[in-house]
Amino acid sequence: MKLLHLGVAAAGLIALTACGTRTPAENAAANVRDASENRADAIESMGENRADAIESNTQNRAEAVRDAGENKADAIERNDAGMSNTTGM
Helix, strand or coil, rough: HHHEEEEEEEEHHHHHHCCCCCCHHHHHHHHHHHHHHHHHHHHHHHHHHHHHHHHHHHHHHHHHHHHHHHHHHHHHHHHHHHHHHHHCC
């Protein structure tokens, strides 16, 4: 009976080998390649996200500078209009 089990196991292994299955080393190498590819994709994605965030932040800062300049200019004009009214009397 043991011999029969051994024979069946050997036949199964031979059949698997004939089907083109990979060795453990080939599987490990494929896993390493897949993992490193996934990691590289994640790094690229993080870079794209950062670029988007930096662009958004830059646009927000530029808009804030424009708004501050506009507010300052409006204040100067209001102040000048107030001064013109009091000095003209």
